[in-house]
Amino acid sequence: MSALQREDQVRGAARQGAGARLRRGLHGPLRTGDRPRGRHPRAAPRLRHGQGPVVRPRVLDDRQLAHALFPLGDTVTTKDEIRAEAERRGLAVAKKPDSHDICFIADGDTQGFLANRLGKAEGDIVDESGSVVGSHEGAYGFTIGQRKGLRIGTPAPDGKPRYVLDISPVDNTVTVGPAAALDVTALTAIKPRWCGAAPTGPGTYTAQLRAHGGETQVTAELVDGELQVTFAEPVRGVAPGQAVVLYDGTRVVGSATIATTTRTATAVA
Numbered sequence: 001m002s003a004l005q006r007e008d009q010v011r012g013a014a015r016q017g018a019g020a021r022l023r024r025g026l027h028g029p030l031r032t033g034d035r036p037r038g039r040h041p042r043a044a045p046r047l048r049h050g051q052g053p054v055v056r057p058r059v060l061d062d063r064q065l066a067h068a069l070f071p072l073g074d075t076v077t078t079k080d081e082i083r084a085e086a087e088r089r090g091l092a093v094a095k096k097p098d099s100h101d102i103c104f105i106a107d108g109d110t111q112g113f114l115a116n117r118l119g120k121a122e123g124d125i126v127d128e129s130g131s132v133v134g135s136h137e138g139a140y141g142f143t144i145g146q147r148k149g150l151r152i153g154t155p156a157p158d159g160k161p162r163y164v165l166d167i168s169p170v171d172n173t174v175t176v177g178p179a180a181a182l183d184v185t186a187l188t189a190i191k192p193r194w195c196g197a198a199p200t201g202p203g204t205y206t207a208q209l210r211a212h213g214g215e216t217q218v219t220a221e222l223v224d225g226e227l228q229v230t231f232a233e234p235v236r237g238v239a240p241g242q243a244v245v246l247y248d249g250t251r252v253v254g255s256a257t258i259a260t261t262t263r264t265a266t267a268v269a
Helices: 003-024 079-088 110-118
Strands: 123-126 132-136 163-168 173-177 184-194 203-208 215-223 226-235 243-248 251-263
Touching (some): 226 251
Antiparallel strands (some): 123 132
């Protein structure tokens, strides 16, 4: 289970409410502090890269964008200057720290937060061959690509660090292995949402996989309602449940939820 999956479990209802509001256009346009750049008010709805991470394309389509405003997106003002302006105006969020994970878990202890609410659920940590190499107190406390905090007593045969390769909530098993086994070459994503018309045929884009991550070159095509994405170079830290956002230059094309990933030798569901 990825951090995004855990966050979505909690935020789903709130997102649906905001989406419904945007679909109906209630109470005027929705304003957000996110920093992508919107389209001219009289132009077709478009969203472009701004100075901050683009997260909202996961939930906004072109109809919803028509009722959304991003007042910070078109400014060249830095985040520090915006914070200073907020402080001059007496806004409480002026000194609020940036959120790099799940924003409502202030101490960053996601595993502790979930354990307090879900309880401990002991299970096995296994290697790629299925041999048990350790134990855990809840598969929900791990993310794909995690290295620290595994508490594995048995070292790998080559002495190199192990990483989380797969998480199976069904049998409460966490699979670990070498860093090279994390390389993802392609993925399939479902429930695509487009900031405009859906693209036709294969195309070359850049893709963003994490809110604070960079972009990578990909080819992508919509096939039978699913988005097929192939990476120009292998990437790591990709897990089902995350979003993939496609860009054409600075324009946000759309996004989808990752369903499966293809690694060098196997496909992980």
